[in-house]
Amino acid sequence: MNIDIPMTSTVPEEEDAFGLQIQWDRLIAMMDEVDAILLRTAFSTIVSESRDYAVILLDRRARSIAQSQICVPAFTCSLPSATRSMLEIFPPETLKEGDILITNDPWLCHGHLPDFYIVLPIFHRGGIVGFIASAAHISDIGGSHDELKARDLYEEGLQIPPSKLYEAGEPNGQLIRIIEANVRYPKLVLGDVGAIVGAARIGAERYNAMLEEYGGAKMDAVADFILNRSANAMRDAIAAIPDGEYRGKALCDGVTSPTNIVLNITVDGDSLHLDYTGTSPQNPDTAVNVVMNATHAHSLLALKCSLCPELPNNEGLFVPITSYAPPGSILNAQRPAAVQARSRTSFHTHTAIYNALAGVIPNAVQATSGSFWFVRFMCQDDEGAPFVVHMLPNGGEGASIGMDGHSTIAFPGCSMVTPMEIIEANGPVLIRERAYHQDSGGPGKYRGGLGSIMRIETKSDKPVHVAVRPDHTRYPSDGLLEGHPGGLGAVLLDGRHIEPDPFALQPGQMLTLHLPGGGGMGNPLERDRALVETDIELGLVSRQAAGDIYGYTGK
Structure with a gap:
């Protein structure tokens, strides 16, 4: 889950640092516009009213650098890694302008099938310069109405492996017909997909305009500045915590039996590691299992809110933090475990984290x-x-x-x-x-x-x-x-x-x-x-x- 961030040894000149900060703010404002477009054009209430979505700008290396300020923050942690996984199947050099990728694989994305991850490569003068990555909880994915008691992933609905939703600007008609045939509310689902694509295209236009103004090398420098500054800020925040091991726990409702979350946090200098060894095993007959991507994302979110609340979300913040849950545990469920209701478990990781850290940073939990x-x-x-x-x-x-x-x-x-x-x-x-x-x-x-x-x-x-x-x-x-x-x-x-x-x-x-x-x-x-x-x-x-x-x- 680590990303490559070249760490600069020198701080930018003051004038350049001011300019980089302005450009960072412009990127966030750009994604706020993409957010607003998606909000106003979505068909379902879960997107247009509940705001269960995120839109994020990734640089040419698929590292997240800017996210709209209101949308779901945990998607910042899983959208970039999912994009990089899709690019292993569809290498950037094989993509054409107008291609758009999609998947809802829980083990690549955010842990359950209703989350559609849609990625639009941004082309400028013939080459890929970045990506608009979107995640949205669509209104239906088929499967059982009972979200809690599925026995495996196959009972939970349609699986879409990494695929091309659009190819060279043309919709993938066969894939769209498959989606339409497998969901209960095709107007809402496909309407939201269209809204995501339309909003992403506007984002690509806005980023191209910035590239025309500043040039590709400058925007690469902006990306490195954002990621470097954020990673260093998180390292400083972690270094302020005394070195040591801190234990926490949480008890969750579960379904047929309660779920125990057990956590050991190790702080070593300016790095932090979360170890969920001892947590309940994955459940074979209920859908409250969590994939490691979602566990990592919700853990990172809790720590980001405590340690660096003032910095806008981007992937650099998470470089100094690692996490582990034993394969086969409820926080690292193995395919094809049922995962539809994973939030009944993953949303409790913050309890264990804050329980562990309350004694050393009480003002930050x-x-x-x-x-x-x-x-x-x-x-x-x-x-x-x-x-x-x-x-x-x-x-x-x-x-x-x-x-x-x-x-x-x-x-x-x-x-x-x-x-x-x-x-x-x-x-x-x-x-x-x-x-x-x-x-x-x-x-x-x-x-x-x-x-x-x-x-x-x-x-x-x-x-x-x-x-x-x-x-x-x-x-x-x-x-x-x-x-x-x-x-x-x-x-x-x-x-x-x-x-x-x-x-x-x-x-x-x-x-x-x-x-x-x-x-x-x-x-x-x-x-x-x-x-x-x-x-x-x-x-x-x-x-x-x-x-x-x-x-x-x-x-």
Whole structure:
């Protein structure tokens, strides 16, 4: 997973350094434009509203150098390596202008089949000068509706090995027909693919314009500057941590049995290594297994947020960090393990990482977050064709020293909740209530963010098929440094707890989702009394909880 970054021995002249920084900012602005185009032209709600995608600029050597500022950050870690894997099959010298590559291989990409990785080579004056690499969670890939209980990858949908989606500017009709025949919502899937391609082409035009302005040698220097500066910044941040070994753990819901994540972090000078030996074995009958690419990506994201939060995402940040999980463990699942619901495991690596580092860098970690849930409402559109509306509601964010966790803002993902108006306008349900879930934020000197309560019913006389992938319904978000855990999540149908299996929501029934809260940080008895009073006034904390947990006796 390492990349080749030539380390310069001299710092650029001040004037040149200013110019390089301006060009770096321009590249990020360029990718922000690509992001905006994809957002506005996508067909599905999971892309256009939930923002479950990323667009990244790679240099001529397929090293990531710029990513849009809002899209999913973990894709920064897996998109470049997936691109390089595809280029081993389609060497750059064999590619033609207008070629576009695609794959959804979980072991090359980000861990499950719905993630389409689409790569457009950027040509300038007859040669490849870079790549626009995009990743998007498309709305369907076939397979079972039950995302949690597949026994192997073959039950989970269509596999697309590295292929040409376009060749010399012409679409690969056979591949497109195969995709169309194997997904439930071809209009949404192929519409999103078209939006990705269109946005990438605009990105290629913008990069070509910069090349005309600065020249290829200058842009190569910009790439090296970005990667070198970022790698050195991460090395400096790691070097500030005392050398040693630090142990952490996390306990996850799993499906039929809980998942244990065990971690040993070794800090040696300016390098850091994560070793997940001791973690649960891969599961043979549920889909919560994780490929090493995704494990590495989510581990890197947690460390980047703690150690170099101010630098824009690029691959240089990750050069000093390595990771290992034993082959056959749930964090390094071997083909053809089922991986559809891998986030129910990979999204908990930050818990183990922060648990391990809390004693040495307490100001740079946060308590466990309430994660995100995956909800689908499956119906028919006005023409009678199958249709789906996605919603990715978030639990509460874990607290950190000096700051309460944000409510309904999950970590380590950054997906957004589909607005209620969009769900009701495009889908078959009504959102009767969406409110903060009182007392769900983990108590602490700094309180965890609250989850939400959502009450949902059909808006017609027909049943609506619903699939919910919850998290933290058995094991709560951990607190840190004497902080308490967040509140558990729950899925209820007419007030009764139900298992997260696909079901039909009948007219007159009420589906209630209790999103989990984030963990607290520090001893709750040390919380500022004024903050406790404000929490009570806002309805975030009940008077009983304020007395029982925070020791609040009132004025």
